Amino acid sequence: MGGSGPVHLHSGINGWFAETARDLPWREPDCSPWGVLVSEIMLQQTPVVRVLPVWREWLERWPSPADLAAEPAGEAVRHWGRLGYPRRALRLHAAAVAIGRDHGGQVPDTYTELLNLPGVGSYTAAAVAAFAFGRRETVVDTNIRRVHARLISGVALPSPSLTAAEMRLAAELLPDDDGTSVRWNAAVMELGALVCTARAPKCSVCPVRDSCAWLAAGEPPPSYVPKGQAWHGTDRQVRGAVMAVLRVADTPVPPEMFTQEPADLGFAPEGIGVPLAALHRLNSAPEQLERALAGLLSDGLAELQQGGYRLPA
DNA sequence: TATTCGTGGCT
DNA sequence: TAGCCAAGAAT
Incomplete structure (x- = not known):
């Protein structure tokens, strides 16, 4: 499908993004690929507002992968602070070491090379290739999955785990043009984070509410109940x-x-x-x-x- | 495929 | 207030 596909969705969501997007430091044009990589690792399962201060301190302390690789892994864990999932700090340190060893100190710019870095999975590899290097990649995170589920599939929530059908759909929706596809990935993610939220979506301000299959179907409830994350006593x-x-x-x-x-x-x-x-x-x-x-x-x-x-x- | 792995704001 | 949930990865 690609560029011959849902152009009205592209213009609607990308247009909304141009007006509404948050000013996040890792989206600045002068942000290094390392800065983007650090942000993507920190943002795994972690809200933006909590990442912001830690990301700033991290990049001030370790402006390049070599700076982090020169320190003990424990320093990475210590300065990870209370972001959660501290294994991410360990893996980010290991990624910095691997970047120095295998890539001459430069964050690699292809999906496959990124995927081989510790702590970098399919989402993060695609996101860094797209947002740091402008590549056309199929980026699929929890926000994008939820937007697609409602807008296209007409269901309240995406399936519990990422399916091949979802990847296929995301690939079909991706604009053909490199630059447009990068903005589209960021824009759909932002729409999911700010408007098409998991609970109490703000449909009244959604730029594509007239095209939403879930709204058209009368907002049917989820077909399953998400499993809660136990915490106390674990x-x-x-x-x-x-x-x-x-x-x-x-x-x-x-x-x-x-x-x-x-x-x-x-x-x-x-x-x-x-x-x-x-x-x-x-x-x-x-x-x-x-x-x-x-x-x-x-x-x-x-x-x-x-x-x-x-x-x- | 299903589990495990932090943390804290929000409702 | 207790539960929901957040730019996932590794096993």
């Missing part, structure tokens, strides 16, 4: 609390600090008191704490040094 919660301790610790943390009540330790936990108290407040079972610590070691998010836990060197 291993993930414990891992998160342990990581919060390790991020602020400047010396290895002995296991007793995690397993024993602060009052029973007999000595002050110097500097890590607040996150340590939060961890103990969880009152998690000993075996759960064991699983969390073992998992962090296994994932490379922590290592043992002088009998204590610390961020990786």
Whole structure:
């Protein structure tokens, strides 16, 4: 289909984007490919407003992949802060190392090369190729999937996991022209983020509401109930609390600090008191704490040094 | 294919 | 208030 296809959708959504798009630093023309790559990794499952300050500090500290690669991986994890999913920091560091080793320090500009970088999957590879290098790529994220589901397929939500049919549809909708396709990808994503939202979509301000199959069908409800993400009492919660301790610790943390009540330790936990108290407040079972610590070691998010836990060197 | 993996704002 | 959900990747 391509350019001979839904030109009214292209002009409608791209026109809306030109007027409404947020001013995000990684969209600035002078933003480096490295800046785009960092933004895409940080934005995985993480809202824009939370990424913004961390992204700015990150690029000021590490303006190029080589700058990050020159530091221990633990520094990346430490400065990841509370963005969540700290393995992303580890992988971004590994990607910086790979870029220096395999690509002469330059972020690669093809989908395939990007896909081979740690932490870069099909979405991120396509997004960086498109937004950093102007390539025509089929970018499919959760926003784009939701817009397509409603606008084209007439259903409230996309299927639980990405299907081949969705990729086919996205490829068919993609404008033929390179520049237009890049704007289209960004514009549909932005429409999903600001208007065609998961809950309470703002259809009254949608630029393509007259073309929306879901509206035309009378806004049918979802055919399935999305599975909630458990948190309280989970291993993930414990891992998160342990990581919060390790991020602020400047010396290895002995296991007793995690397993024993602060009052029973007999000595002050110097500097890590607040996150340590939060961890103990969880009152998690000993075996759960064991699983969390073992998992962090296994994932490379922590290592043992002088009998204590610390961020990786 | 289904799970696992953080965090916090919003409703 | 408790649950929903966010520019996914790896296994």
